[in-house]
Amino acid sequence: MSGAGAPGRGGPGRVTRAGTLPPAPTAPGPPAGRGPTSASAHEPDDSTPLPYDSTSLPYDVTVVGAGVVGTAIARELARYRLRVAVVEAADDVGEGTSKANTAILHTGFDAVPGSLEARLVREGQRRLASYAAECGIPVERVGALLVAWDEEQLAALPALRAKAERNGYDRTVLLDAAELRAREPRLGPGALGALAVPDESVICPWTTPLAYATQAVRSGVDLHLNCRLTDAGTDAPGDGPRVLTTSRGELRTRYLVNAAGLHADTVDRMLGHDTFTVTPRRGQLLVFDKLARDLVRHILLPVPTALGKGVLVAPTVYGNVLLGPTAEDLDDKRATGTTADGLAFLRERGARILPDLLDEEVTAAYAGLRAATEDDDYRIRPWPEQRYVTVGGIRSTGLTASMAIAAHVTGLLADCGLDLGAPRDLAPVTMPNIGERFPRPYQRADLIAADPAYGTLVCHCERVTRGEIRDALASTVPPVSVDGLRRRTRARGGRCQGFYCGAAVRSLLEGNVPRAGRDRVERAR
């Protein structure tokens, strides 16, 4: 989708990245002792300027941040006749907190009743469930069990049930120990009972922002990646645009939305506001191999305590089992590493909840940073005199609430004076299915007959075909890193972590990555 299309209204938008040069030859070439480039020869150049018309013609709205919230807002704005840009510091969508969460589509049963979060989670859950069905975002309604491991927790379950009802959710069921064991036979000893929440679901956290971004870009939104906001300019008089300074040059915009996640407080200060601070709360997680999937049927939640939601065990839509997260308040917004203590803590908790889980191979250990603030609720606030909306403090529920947040923010922009006009229906998008609930390409005789690339397996552990990798590389928002490709296809994401397929996957990726992008392959966060 890159290239010189007509900007804004009407035609499709563009995805621009820094350092984009013409594609390198696709043939991997014969075996050779050395690769063609050195690690530092083609560092991506963040100063690669934005396209000329992005800097000259003002945008109606610019969204800062291409996480699940920023892309959802961009998609919502794409329904109106507006010229919209998204600026994102990273080289891909969903590269921050959005890629490293617990992948649950919440009912909002345990939100704080009456809060903005409770309302947006409830509404967002309905919207996203329906959108997922339309676009093919993998979702599985496995249900959750809040498992009580002591008398105190057991005694807390009726109150949680009442809270769920105050949140408009009345389908919870109290289970005694025997009923719980019948539903989860592999649970560790000592579970006393549970509260079942049958509508809690698991969802693909990677496909979701990609679907939003794909639909937004196809509907005219410009997505500028490697584009870090460094200055938000001064308030312009009347309806005039403000000038944003980014690592790739200036752009002008009449309205501004701050969906910068962990950095929302920094952006807010650029606009002169000092109303909240984002304290990154690190959550470390372990992903177990798909051979563990049969051990668990539901999302197993701990009974919430004063310390947060605690450690859960959950299936994933890819057929793995997730264990985590930890909850560590940090200062460093880049501390996405795992720690020995964190992993040991998770294993100790996991051994109690589902003892057999620890016999299975771990396919990934990762950490995400939740954008916690000093407040208990989302910090979504319009600043009409600045034609600016802050979307801060979106914690782990942000994935579920994203579409409702987008609608809410669009309303706030209108309140700030943005003339939306009449909405239109967007052309639907169909995302590649990387979940296990529906047949994957390698299982489909029709697809393989039409195109043998779907019968050519490249990543064996995750059964990813050459056709799927090719499609991802040619998609509207293509990946530029091994990690980006993994989030679109699952390639290299399985138990062998590249022992079998790593070199083949890299070669497919690099065959399609612009030469200057080649070394960014090495730099994926």
Add this chain to the structure above:
Amino acid sequence: MRHERTVDVLIVGAGPAGLAAAAGLAAAGVGHVEVLEREEQAGGVPRHCHHGGFGARTFAGLTGLTGLTGLAGLTGLAGLTGPGTSGPRYARAHVDAARRAGARVRTGVTATDWAGPRTLDTTSPDGLERLTARAVVLATGARERPRAARLVPGGRAPGVYTTGELQQAVHLYGHHIGTRAVVVGAEPVAYAALDTLRRAGVAVAAQVTAEARHRVTPWRAAGARLWHGVPLLTGAEVTELVGRGRISAVRLRHRGGRLAQLPCDTVVFTGDFVPDHELARRGGVALDPGTRGPAIDADFRTEIPGVFAVGNVAHAVEPAAAVTAEGWRAAASVRRYLLSGHWPSVVRGV
């Protein structure tokens, strides 16, 4: 929409063990022996082992020891005697031998799941098939455990390899690797990783093992340490990988608690092989709790009648020569089963 076929023996995995079993069965006159290999090329791990020494003793020595001297000649591998050959040549010789004996070796075909006790579903560019066999031999091999499975904490920056990925990246694809590496492990495969890094022009900062000493011949260890100048740090555990965007260092804890940090942009985790047992488990084949491979008896029989397992899937990890000899012995065992139909009611582990 699946095309259904039957064969006499279906062998999953065209590494040395599977190919030797195929060669042995086909040479003994078993009708339709079919080997499924999911990679584009058959031959297994030796395909990307460019060091020499393959086959040095296989066909001269081990065959004699196991009473299978005749097979080497029969299958055409007898030429590979003497000081040994490179992995890729060895792999090709194995494939040629199996084909020459009459086995059908198919590449790019993945056995995805079971549809019956001896029936497998497959995917290939030609479509979906359902293959039923009188006997199934699992020869799916072993893999090195990657960093995640070893629970090594730290950042997730790129630059982390297993030997298997490193060898393919260098020898099959000519990828650029990095400038300075740390190699974790001191089994023979770690020394193969050193060779590959040298070939790729990567300096090696150190070789690190939690063990008290290396697991190779003294001359091999001395060659790496003295000739190539790679220090071997024993009794040292990798505690963290450091780096953002790219690996920048490895943190170590020496026995006794002393901490150290080695700057590098590449880390290779070697050894720690685990059986690739996915297909076995999906078929309900009982595992040996010790090896985590299928539990088998001395005749390579699993608990499921007609299903055998041979090679490194059953006991990661032995050299190619050893699993080749196993493959030949398994062929004899499979043939006995095809003739007699006998399967013990209780399979006793070896």
